[in-house]
Amino acid sequence: MKIAMIGTGYVGLVSGVCFSDFGHEVVCVDRNPAKIDMLRRGEVPIYEPGLDDLIVRNTEAGRLTFSGDLAAAVAGAEAVFIAVGTPTRRGDGHADLTYVMAAAEEVANAMTDYTVVITKSTVPVGTNRQVKHVIENANPNVEFDVASNPEFLREGAAIDDFMRPDRVVVGVETERAAQILEEIYRPLYLRDFPIMTTDLETAEMIKYASNAFLATKITFVNEIAALCERTGADVKRVSQGMGLDGRIGNKFLHAGPGYGGSCFPKDTRALARIGQEHGLPMQITETVIKVNDEIRRRMSEKIVDMLDGTVAGKTITVLGVTFKPDTDDMREAPALTVIPALIGAGAKIRVVDPQGQREGAALLPGVDWLDDVYEAVDNADAVVILTEWNEFRALDLERLAARMRNPAMADLRNVYSVSDTARAGFYRYVSIGRRDLM
Numbered sequence: 114m115k116i117a118m119i120g121t122g123y124v125g126l127v128s129g130v131c132f133s134d135f136g137h138e139v140v141c142v143d144r145n146p147a148k149i150d151m152l153r154r155g156e157v158p159i160y161e162p163g164l165d166d167l168i169v170r171n172t173e174a175g176r177l178t179f180s181g182d183l184a185a186a187v188a189g190a191e192a193v194f195i196a197v198g199t200p201t202r203r204g205d206g207h208a209d210l211t212y213v214m215a216a217a218e219e220v221a222n223a224m225t226d227y228t229v230v231i232t233k234s235t236v237p238v239g240t241n242r243q244v245k246h247v248i249e250n251a252n253p254n255v256e257f258d259v260a261s262n263p264e265f266l267r268e269g270a271a272i273d274d275f276m277r278p279d280r281v282v283v284g285v286e287t288e289r290a291a292q293i294l295e296e297i298y299r300p301l302y303l304r305d306f307p308i309m310t311t312d313l314e315t316a317e318m319i320k321y322a323s324n325a326f327l328a329t330k331i332t333f334v335n336e337i338a339a340l341c342e343r344t345g346a347d348v349k350r351v352s353q354g355m356g357l358d359g360r361i362g363n364k365f366l367h368a369g370p371g372y373g374g375s376c377f378p379k380d381t382r383a384l385a386r387i388g389q390e391h392g393l394p395m396q397i398t399e400t401v402i403k404v405n406d407e408i409r410r411r412m413s414e415k416i417v418d419m420l421d422g423t424v425a426g427k428t429i430t431v432l433g434v435t436f437k438p439d440t441d442d443m444r445e446a447p448a449l450t451v452i453p454a455l456i457g458a459g460a461k462i463r464v465v466d467p468q469g470q471r472e473g474a475a476l477l478p479g480v481d482w483l484d485d486v487y488e489a490v491d492n493a494d495a496v497v498i499l500t501e502w503n504e505f506r507a508l509d510l511e512r513l514a515a516r517m518r519n520p521a522m523a524d525l526r527n528v529y530s531v532s533d534t535a536r537a538g539f540y541r542y543v544s545i546g547r548r549d550l551m
């Protein structure tokens with residue numbers, strides 16, 4: 114199967130590379146020439162574990178190529194995936210479909226024979242029908258089908274998620290399109306991963322409903338964590354106790370500094386907007402957005418409180434700024450709320466993050482980037498764990514405390530405990546939804 118993948122971001126690149134690993138012939142297209150140049154040189158523009166090896170393997174096998182020439186890639190393809198960004202539109206929370214529609218029009222103009230145009234980007238209900246109209250208007254004589262194939266991979270575990278998905282969702286209008294999608298995903302099908310075929314609107318809705326549900330679950334536990342702090346309960350044990358109930362499940366129950374990242378914030382906002390447009394406010398999702406904003410705001414206050422009400426002139430070392438471990442993605446990361454608030458209150462900030470500097474340098478002006486955690490806490494007044502990279506999960510806490518001016522830790526991912534830190538010489542330790550050492 115010849116496939117063109119339009120957009121080589123986190124989703125497009127991983128999907129294109131994995132499809133080539135299935136044995137398909139894939140051209141990954143991007144309008145950003147710098148990305149294509151890098152990929153052609155064998156460099157990977159994003160950090161995603163395992164992706165580099167897979168690119169080398171499939172490029173060498175001749176199944177995977179990179180191009181800036183959308184027209185040529187589309188002309189030779191039976192299936193064209195659109196995997197461009199759908200960020201929040203300025204002002205109203207709606208998903209910005211400019212990139213999707215522009216890509217659809219470009220694709221339409223380049224199509225010569227029957228093609229299935231598949232939207233992999235997360236798009237509001239009704240978008241695939243709009244894509245269909247755009248293509249019909251741009252190229253009225255060509256035979257084609259549209260399909261919706263929302264993506265559920267998680268950054269940091271993207272390859273495994275793509276190769277071993279909980280499910281693949283496909284929305285189609287014709288049997289012909291369904292068969293092409295089935296052929297593309299056949300390697301998974303043969304390995305018993307469920308492929309769910311449905312209509313366009315249902316497929317589009319499954320994606321938003323799933324992300325909003327996960328955002329709700331994590332926000333629910335974050336709110337319970339805040340109540341644990343007032344009541345003396347321990348949210349880690351509460352989550353454990355809840356998760357043992359098979360109806361609840363133990364995933365997405367880890368309290369933290371509030372969700373961020375490239376999907377949950379924008380997708381919850383977009384779902385809320387879809388509800389408003391249909392005269393049916395999504396009240397739960399709207400509340401989740403509000404509660405999450407409050408939780409995120411509270412994080413810098415927690416750090417200030419730990420340092421006796423002021424951080425002015427104090428040095429704070431932040432461990433981890435990407436929105437989660439194993440990615441370099443900084444989109445809507447909690448660090449982008451917490452760090453500017455601390456700088457605004459007069460703190461000096463040092464940052465250690467295994468992959469965050471490339472994206473983070475421009476987003477976090479005025480911070481010092483260091484490589485070594487122990488050097489980074491020299492004479493510091495506090496250390497803050499914001500992202501639970503493996504590198505920060507087994508720190509030598511005694512060594513850390515010994516190098517600090519005032520050993521205080523705000524552990525916003527609940528990696529350590531009061532007893533660990535007290536034993537190591539910390540005089541203050543605050544975390545999420547548990548008793549503090551103050």
Ligand code: NAD
Binds near residue numbers: 236266
């Ligand atoms: P991204 O911003 O990392 O990548 C988008 C890429 O598309 C960019 O490289 C851009 O240059 C390119 N592009 C835009 N218009 C183009 C055009 N006309 N022709 C060629 N290239 C073009 O975005 P992403 O994180 O990969 O997300 C893509 C979509 O997938 C979004 O709708 C997102 O919601 C969805 N999604 C993302 C994730 C995730 O974890 N990032 C997970 C599931 C779904």
